[in-house]
Amino acid sequence: MTLPGSIVHPYMPNSEPRTKQAMLDALGIADVDELYEQIPEDHRLKDQLGLPEALTSEVDLRRHLLQALAKNETCEENLSFLGAGCWQHHVPAICDEIAARSEFVTNIWGTPSSDHGRNQALFEFCSQIGELTNMDCVGLPVYSWGCAAGHAIRMAARLTGRREVVLPRSLDPERLSVIRTYCEPRETRNHIDVTMVDYDSESGQLDLDALASTLSRDVAAVYLENPSYLGVIETQGAEVARLAHECGVEVIVGVDPISLGLLAAPADYGADFTVGTIQPLGLHMSCGGSMGGFIATRDDERYVGEYPTLLLSLCETVEAGEHAFVMTLLEQSSYDAREEGKDWTGHTVHLWAVVSAAYMALMGPEGFAEVGKLIISRSHYAATRLGELDGVRIVFPAGFFKEFLVNVDGTGKTVAEINRGLRRHGIFGGKDVSKDFPELGQSALYCVTEVHTQTDIDRLVDALREVITR
Secondary structure (H helix, E strand, C coil), X not given: CCCCCCCCCCCCHHHCHHHHHHHHHHHCCCCHHHHHCCCCHHHCCCCCCCCCCCCCCHHHHHHHHHHHXXXXXXCCXXXXXXXXXXXXXXXXXXXXXXXXXXXXXXXXXXXXXXXXXXXXXXXXXXXXXXXHHCCCEECCCECCHHHHHHHHHHHHHHHHCCCEEEEECCCCHHHHHHHHHHHCCCCCCCCXXXXXXXXXXXXXXXXXXHXXXXXXXXXXXXXXXXXXXXXXXXXXXXXXXXXXXXXXCEEEEEECHHHHHCCCCHHHHCCCEXXXXXXXXXCCCECCECCCEEEEECCCHHHHCCCCCCEEEEEECCCCCCEEEEEECHHHCHHHHHHHCCCCCCCCCHHHHHHHHHHHHHHXXXXXXHHHHHHHHHHHHHHHHHHCCCCCEECXXXXXXXXXXXXXXXXXXXXXXXXXXXXXXXEECCEECXXXXXXXXXXXXXXXXXXXXXXXXXXXXXXXXXXXXX
């Protein structure tokens, strides 16, 4: 029922006029505007927002949303070679089944009696990431890879008492933005200075001379990624760790966990922290979701005592032979200590940890090795085929995993023009990096994973050939 002069939305129960009035009465005010009296008059909007007319029924709302969603063009309907932080990997059906289980969907937090296996599933996630990274302590995941890197940098700053971090200039601009947020503005008490180190123009790897000249006793941590955002496999990790440790600097390495089926774990070449994303581990690409970042270290009290995330342990119970999966060191997290915790974290990605645990259990060590070999062989096949086209050049042809840079300066076209042409063929081309990395010219970051067949790659090559010759 709609009352005169108002609209009651069935999907927004607080829009009912009597409910609104009850809230106003409880607050002791006559009008909602009184809530904003502390905002200066000249800061308030004077005109009405240019919003469409309100929808008066749930039927109309559903129709509107379906029409809006129909405008999307998905990677299921199109052939996609986009990556750059969110990649199209195969998601086994069991992952979707696990994600839909009410035991996990509705049970993120609660009393011990509401656990229903949640703690055990989360413990398995931490154990599997630990095995994958060859590290002993893993916290529950945070919102994203960038958040995990930011937390690790703050952990290193607390450990060393230093206020500077060194980052590679080849870093994902979006991840860099998140890290800068964690390092806080210069005016704040916990500000951490960010220093960027260039990459070698020939290999794409970190410039060791530039790094050596930057490291000092003021630096808390050096952060690098392997593979890098530009797709390059960093073979100098051990030397980076040596240079850093000589100055008492912590080493943080960011990884794509799928690559660890082939590449050495960062701990094996001197990393003190390993961070990364869990999106490739059984999670669909999703706008604003299906993301998460992990932090892993040695099981050393010095490191464990700085974790801001929730930690899980396997403990004995009063019954002989029984064990329980329990939260530990809760007091150093914001869940218990609130603003006095090590850092603020969120738990909205804990469901994805359960799903990723199922994925990793399904894959096993051999599965990771198999998919890694498949990815690297198909990505190199794609790079070889694309590099044969007139005017097309692979920027860093040696040492990449699933992503590689394709330069099209020789075609006389921009990446944007080429991507528009590929769209007419039902193909999403590579991520345009020309604005973020102008020194690379008109270059795009292409991604090839286990879902791309030889036929898919050949289709891309044929379409690109047609686009650049038109």
